[in-house]
Amino acid sequence: MKVKQFRYPADNLGYLIYAEMTAMAIDGGAAREILSFVEAKDLALRYVTNTHGHMDHTVGNKALLDRSEAEFLDNNTLLKDKAIELEGEEIRVYHTPGHTSDSVTFHLENILISGDTLFNGKVGRCFSGDLKDFLDSVKLLMEFPGETIVYAGHDYVEEYMEFAKQLEPDNTHIERFLGKYDPAHVYSTLDEEFKINPFLRFNDKKIISILQKRDLPVGTEYERWESLMSLM
Numbered sequence: 001m002k003v004k005q006f007r008y009p010a011d012n013l014g015y016l017i018y019a020e021m022t023a024m025a026i027d028g029g030a031a032r033e034i035l036s037f038v039e040a041k042d043l044a045l046r047y048v049t050n051t052h053g054h055m056d057h058t059v060g061n062k063a064l065l066d067r068s069e070a071e072f073l074d075n076n077t078l079l080k081d082k083a084i085e086l087e088g089e090e091i092r093v094y095h096t097p098g099h100t101s102d103s104v105t106f107h108l109e110n111i112l113i114s115g116d117t118l119f120n121g122k123v124g125r126c127f128s129g130d131l132k133d134f135l136d137s138v139k140l141l142m143e144f145p146g147e148t149i150v151y152a153g154h155d156y157v158e159e160y161m162e163f164a165k166q167l168e169p170d171n172t173h174i175e176r177f178l179g180k181y182d183p184a185h186v187y188s189t190l191d192e193e194f195k196i197n198p199f200l201r202f203n204d205k206k207i208i209s210i211l212q213k214r215d216l217p218v219g220t221e222y223e224r225w226e227s228l229m230s231l232m
Contacts, residue, residue: 001089001108006030011155012056013186015113019087022046026113031063049073051115051153052103075102098134099124115153120188121160123199125232135225142200146191155186167198199228
C-alpha cells in the first residue's frame with residue numbers, strides 16, 4: 001500500500017491510502033485533488049473516514065461520498081472493527097483519545113496517520129479535558145519502532161520547532177530536522193520525534209530539569225506530562 005498526502009486549505013493535511021485498484025481517504029478536505037488523483041490512477045475510492053470529528057477534518061466527506069461509491073466509516077465502526085482491509089492488506093485502527101475523545105490513529109506497514117494526537121514536533125491540544133487518556137495515547141504511539149513515519153493532521157512544523165528551540169535552545173537536532181523539512185511532504189520518524197519533540201520526552205532528564213527551573217511539578221510521570229502540557 002502507498003500513502004499520498006494532500007494539503008488543504010493552508011495547514012491541514014489529509015491522506016489517501018491506496019493499493020492497486022482501491023483507495024481510502026482519511027481527513028479528505030482536499031476532496032477535488034483526491035478525486036482527481038483517484039481518477040488519474042484508475043482507482044476506486046472504497047472508504048472515506050476521519051481521524052476525529054472536528055470540522056476541519058470532516059469537511060471533505062460529503063464531496064467525496066457524493067462523487068464516488070465509497071462507504072463512510074464512522075468512529076463507532078472504526079473502534080468496533082479495529083482494522084480495515086484494503087485488497088487483502090490490513091490497516092489497524094487504534095483509539096487514541098486526548099485531543100478529542102473520538103480520536104483514532106491509523107497504522108499500516110511502517111506508517112502512523114495520527115491526526116491531531118501526535119504532530120511533527122508536538123502533540124495536539126487536549127480538547128477532551130482528559131490528560132490521563134492523552135498520556136496513555138501518546139505512550140501507545142511511542143511503542144512503535146523508531147523508523148515509523150508519523151503523518152500528522154496539520155503542518156505546524158516551523159511554529160512548533162520555534163517553541164522547541166525556545167524551550168531547549170541548545171538542541172542541535174531541531175535545526176537538523178528543520179533542514180530536511182519540506183512543506184510538500186510533511187513527516188517525521190519516531191526516532192526524530194524522540195529528539196525534537198519535548199512532549200515525548202517527559203522522562204528525559206534534560207526536560208525534567210527545564211521544568212524544575214520553571215517551578216513546575218516533576219515528581220511523577222503524569223505530573224511531568226501535565227507540566228509540559230501547561231506550557232502550550
